[in-house]
Amino acid sequence: MAEPRVAITAGDPAGIGPEIAAKAAADPRVRDACEPIIYGAPQGIPFAPGQLSAAAGRAAHDAIVRAVDDALRGDIDAVATAPVNKEAFRLAGLPWAGHTDLLAHLTGAQDVAMMFHSDELRVVLATVHIPLSEVPRAVTQESLTRTIALAARELPKFDKPAPRIAVCGLNPHAGEHGLFGHEEEVAIAPAIAACRARGIDVSGPFPADTVFVRARRGEFDAVIACYHDQGLIPVKLVAFGRAVNVTLGLPIVRTSVDHGTAFDIAGKGVADPESMVSAVLLAARLARSA
Numbered sequence: 001m002a003e004p005r006v007a008i009t010a011g012d013p014a015g016i017g018p019e020i021a022a023k024a025a026a027d028p029r030v031r032d033a034c035e036p037i038i039y040g041a042p043q044g045i046p047f048a049p050g051q052l053s054a055a056a057g058r059a060a061h062d063a064i065v066r067a068v069d070d071a072l073r074g075d076i077d078a079v080a081t082a083p084v085n086k087e088a089f090r091l092a093g094l095p096w097a098g099h100t101d102l103l104a105h106l107t108g109a110q111d112v113a114m115m116f117h118s119d120e121l122r123v124v125l126a127t128v129h130i131p132l133s134e135v136p137r138a139v140t141q142e143s144l145t146r147t148i149a150l151a152a153r154e155l156p157k158f159d160k161p162a163p164r165i166a167v168c169g170l171n172p173h174a175g176e177h178g179l180f181g182h183e184e185e186v187a188i189a190p191a192i193a194a195c196r197a198r199g200i201d202v203s204g205p206f207p208a209d210t211v212f213v214r215a216r217r218g219e220f221d222a223v224i225a226c227y228h229d230q231g232l233i234p235v236k237l238v239a240f241g242r243a244v245n246v247t248l249g250l251p252i253v254r255t256s257v258d259h260g261t262a263f264d265i266a267g268k269g270v271a272d273p274e275s276m277v278s279a280v281l282l283a284a285r286l287a288r289s290a
Contacts, residue, residue, distance in 0.1 A: 049267025
């Protein structure tokens with residue numbers, strides 16, 4: 001059986017994306033697992049390392065579009081993306097905050113979620129790139145029910161056939177029965193109850209300062225975090241450089257790195273490709289099992 005063909009999009013051409021894409025594509029582990037194909041910026045267009053620009057944002061966007069189009073046609077089997085710069089997207093006049101909402105738009109996916117996957121911890125985000133002040137309004141019973149259900153449906157692809165899911169509380173001590181906030185009682189607990197009624201093994205809301213420890217020790221297969229930093233701080237603490245960003249809910253396989261464009265070291269040849277390698281290897285594995 002032929003090895004899967006994995007598109008590696010090079011990300012923002014002014015960041016470390018092109019470097020880690022090239023290093024990953026040349027890595028023997030990647031070569032043994034798949035046929036890597038780099039989708040980068042057009043040849044002959046110079047991009048100054050570390051310099052924010054609309055042209056770089058547009059080039060990163062266009063490479064993603066080409067890779068997704070090829071994946072939807074079946075010309076490639078999976079997509080692994082190097083980091084884009086959200087400010088560069090904005091300068092280019094693009095309305096998307098990053099990969100997740102752009103990929104949903106390109107594929108027509110209705111319910112998507114960002115999951116960070118590592119051997120130690122798997123974390124699904126209920127909200128992504130929004131201000132912290134907007135999180136309480138965004139974490140509704142309806143939205144959280146969709147996220148829990150999506151995680152339960154997708155986790156079997158990651159060798160978790162009967163996933164045990166924990167949900168973080170939004171407030172300290174998961175609200176302490178309303179003493180420190182009411183989001184747990186109004187939205188989070190009802191969403192958990194609704195999903196349990198559908199046969200999903202989900203529990204909580206748990207205080208966020210202890211639930212990740214419990215998950216790492218094996219009590220849960222994944223944790224639903226209410227907001228970006230609540231979920232990403234623990235997973236990056238235990239697995240930075242090895243964690244893989246996966247978009248759940250897409251009709252294609254898409255993985256990515258667990259870091260940003262690193263403009264401060266762009267063009268210096270010192271970027272560590274390990275997260276990109278991990279992203280490509282996971283993409284190849286998911287493509288083989290699809």
